[in-house]
Amino acid sequence: MLDTDALQLTVHEGIAHLTLNRPAKRNAINTAQIEALDAAFRSLGEDIHAVLLTGAGEHFCAGLDLAENSVNQPVDVLRISQRWHKVFHDLQFSGKPVVAVLQGGVIGGGLELALAAHVRVAERSAFFQLPEGRRGIFVGGGASVRVARIIGADRMTEMMLTGRRYTAEEGCRLGLAHYLAEPGDGLRLATELARTIAQNSALSNWACIQAVSRIHDMSMQDGLFTESLTAALLQSTPEARERMEAFLTGKTR
Template identity: 40%
Template sequence: MADILVETGQVAEIRLNRVDARNALSTRLASELIEAAGVVRESNARAVVLTSAAPSAFCVGADLKERNRLSDAEFMAQRLVFRRAFGALREMPVPVVAAVHGYALGGGYELALCCDLIVADESAVVGLPEVRLGIVPGGGGTQLLPRRVGYGVAADLILTGRRVAAEEAARLGLIDRLVPAGADRTTATELARQIAANSPVAVGNARHAIRRGLDVDLAAGLDIEDSAWRATVFSEDRREGVRAFTEHREPRWP
């Protein structure tokens, strides 16, 4: 059975499916994630949902049993695959929504951090416990988490390696939406549908401006926003959006 399942459509779904191992990140799972991202990139998807088929976990992090068997050379080869997998998720051309339940630890939480939005249910437990194992987060955690929640909260989570339950995670901004148990996939999919219903040109340019603006000062960020506005305002999507509004109908994005 495949470790990753992919369904395409206007809202695509990438489902972690290494159920017996609670989606522990193996070399094979990472490789299949790269392939799945490629399938979605070639599809007509306007948004993506990253989900888990495991009942008690989103992803528990790296497969330490596999890693313990690797030579140093094999470990470094796996590292390249892992970096490509996280990068493939971060660089998806359309917004990605993570649907999290149960454990999302280490590389598992970093998979969620690679997404644009994180929906988690009440069973979720997140954390970056790598320092407890003598390593550091390697899937983007030390960079993505401070950008999401600021230095202090990120340092608290990363340097202690502690686990955070859903309610506190929502309060600290570690997740974006907290939903009742079992509602993570449904809510994430509905959120992705709302995104997909909007202008693909506008969504893409707005997302680009948000991401680019994170690493520059306000003046430079406003220039980035102006470029995104100019790239959008003369598009056929903008013309169709105005027509649809004045004609009281849903837009048919070109």
């Protein structure tokens, strides 16, 4: 069941809007919120063509709720980390394009969650940080894979050792976000992007989400072969033929 104390879900015109709903805790992630995210994504049907992911209040997400997780035993930490991995993986590979709006702190687990989204809009108030080294802990929600892929292992190591903050502008340059928005304008821009994405072929969106990341993990030859198979699958569908014909005849841009 969706825990509305932790997460709010609304749907409008085929776009689901998920809001992390613990503003007093800077949307720090606890077990209830992880389970709510999982339940929300499992509840999205074929009528949902894109997802907006936002955080209530001044911050997107301050990461792991240390108040709930400061005295766990090693086996508990292992299980929590693996649970985060599964939920974030399912978010990234559900087949639903996810557009995240980032403001204020995008810290630790909040950055791990943000990078599971496919399109990221950062308002100028956003800042990115991995302070785990300063807290005596280590990342556990996938940062060593997702963050390191984007900014490199060397830069990620420096972030963790020093607690360095990157501004919204710096995050965009590094690839932690794709779009920069003025304060309060992130949701408008993200909604426009989500509507544009929702107009794509559902199969094309699915292929972009499923294929590109996996091809990145392959050898060059395996990746090229998989790309050819994916292109052959999509280009031969009736919908693809209709869309290409509409473009060629000037009916669409």
